[in-house]
Amino acid sequence: MRMPGICRLQLVWASAAVIAGLASAAACAHAQGQPWRHGVIEPKSDAGFQVMAVRGGFAAKQGLKLELPYFQNDVIALRALLAGELESYEGGAATAIIAAARNADVKIIGCHWQTVVHSVFARAEFKGPQDLKGATMAISAPNATPDMIGKAYLAQNDVPASEVKFASLGNDPERYKALLGGIALATVISIEFLPIGKTDGIKLVARGSEVMPKYLRLCAVTTGKLLDARREDAVRFLAAQMQGYNYALANREEELRITREIAGIKAGDPRPEFMFAEAARADTGIDPRMPIPMDKLEWLQQQLVKAGNLSQPFDVSRVVNGDIRAQALARAGLPR
Template sequence: MDGRTLHVGLVVPAFFYVPYWAAHDLGLYRKQGLNVEFVVFGGIDPLTKALKDGTIDVGIGSPEHVIHDVEAGGDLRMIAGNVNRLTHSLIAQPEIKRLEDLRGKTIGVSALSAGTSSLFTDILERVGLHPGDYHVVEAGVVPPRHDRLLERSIDAAMQTDPHNYLAEDAGFTNLGPVSDWIPYFQFTSVNVNRTWAGENEDALVRFLAASIQGSQWMFKNQQSVVEVAAQRMDVDQRYLERAWKDHVSGFAVPIDLRLEARSIETALEMIRRDRPTSVQVSGDASFAKYVDTRYLREAQQVAGVDEALVT
């Protein structure tokens, strides 16, 4: 082992990064001969750019951006899962009580090219609202979106836990968990440049193996997990306890870093439907086009877990 440094990109300090924070704090990366440094970008687009230009080695972020890159002939690939099932809720201003009340309102999303935009389109079409019946604006990732709701510059947004619970206690309307409408969606994944990955296979496998151990630890140690999260998130611990239950009970975060084919396929279908002019995804394109599980297979063996790459 070479004691080498890996730069790992995160979007924001969010609860679903606990497996990686835990692997760091418990010394699991160090035991694998790695010095892992996290870089927080504050947005999906800058993280993806950093991954493409080699500023970071691993990016835990948007599967949709990987899909876009692959369709453009790029080298990005998903190699493991992070959030395979959504823990988001639809949060709206207090006077908004139904989805139908969003007609003419302003909806905040992380980025127009990312998942929450597609999810809103899908859900609102179920109650007869179509693009043009409401306004969509980029409002940043979850913490900034919470601030935008508080200042009433947006009327609704999807908020993952624990910020959905913060919003409820602040008097906002929770229109329901997104999983009620869309049970499977690949929200975040572990992404790499495949050229870099091929040249650094040993270090990448060791990173994934330690991350799997961090995820296993997350599932078994609620109070310690809350303490790990509290060190990086400016959120009361009672909300973090609820976030732990949401992520673990529904296997939103995979204990073995597996990807879920149906979750990726949902993301693909939304891209086909919502953005046909900017990203062409053929109707017969399979999730396999965008993933490379060879490193996860090796890492699961190192970590001593039963192999489950894509389910």
């Protein structure tokens, strides 16, 4: 006997409901599984971009519990990654390249901020690079981005690093205070201090993007071992990051509000607006598609060899995994 049409339709609806319920339950179960711990640099005037994958609900929609522990710099975050305390971190490509050259298991899976924003600043009495001989330059940890930019600036201006006193003085605000207090003559800090430095007698000496124009500011770094063990989570993570960056760029006021909230920046401080404008620059700012420009990585490796950070070049492609990005792009709904 043939089943009446309405009964067949009810069965189809019922089947669809069951499938949808199973899919929803699977997503919930996945979200309740292992968290993905992504290390980020201590919040500054672009903090809204860092957290939008979580605050915008994109990680949850991907079925991922995303945690964002803070680190003072990417060198410390790298150590945490290799110790198994993180699944990934964001930082400069140089740190990952140096680690890979020493046979560390690190993989760059995407780079969102296309040009470095750390720049050289100095006190008002600074007249030129030669003034740094015998003077103090405040930096971060060795091989972290501020250290790389500072030493590249010295090399380009024929100032031997051996004739400069380097002081590792923590994060950007602490190094800025070192200038204000006369502890250091120059330092390397985010370009975000330009708007307030003018009133404090602190001047911009050289943009990091001029010193090292192909230096990628921020890339997402993980390990090959983790990609083997949690590949699906890695795709979910990167897709959520892409969607978060894309949303933040399209929703300026929300990004600024979250930045001020997280970083504790008062309403009259112009830095969040300044950094949003930097992030929105199509050629040098944030690209939500998180490309991995091999030409920039090759260039950076050459600079590291010249500076003595690497003894010899190696196949830099071994520090890259592009498959995760390709899958994440499709899942995020962004163009290639």
